[in-house]
Amino acid sequence: MTRPARDDRGQAAVEYAGVLALLLFVALAAIQLGLVAYTAQQAGTASRAAARVASQKGGADRYVESGKAAMSDWLADEAVISEAPGGSFDEVKxxxxxxxxxxxPVFDFGDATRSTTMRCD
Structure with missing residues (x-):
């Protein structure tokens, strides 16, 4: 009695490779979402620190440095910190x-933007 020839050799390896690629993509997507949240949090921290310094007397020229110092170095290099116009004379934004x-390259979330308004001292 002989067994019939089967052509499904290697099927498990192919299925494993497909599932592994899918799991890797899901893991990278989860890490990317964490990076989005972390970047938004860092932008908020920098805007609060920069607004705090800009609201003090003599701090108008040091707020960019203090905002970047409050962030992680690898994000601070690309950060753009600006004082927004339109606030009243006793506030800074x-x-x-x-x-x-x-x-x-599939993931492109653009920029994380945060603003903080503080009263001047």
Whole structure:
């Protein structure tokens, strides 16, 4: 009695490779979402620190440095910190824009932007 010939050799390896690629993509997507949240948090921290310094007397020229110092170095290099016009004379509004890093070219979340308004001392 002989067994019939089967052509499904290697099927498990092919299925494993397909599932592994899918799991890798899902893991990278989860890490990317974490990077988006972290970048937004860092932009908020920088805007609060920069607005705090800009609201003090003599701090108008040091707010950019203090905002970048409050961030992680690898995000601070790409950060754009500016004082937004339109506030009243006793307030200062600082806006921070940080590019969200992308792990894969598929992911492009643009910039994380946060603004903080503080009363001047």
């Amino acid at each position: 600082v806006t921070v824009r940080v590019k969200v890093p992308a792990l894969l």
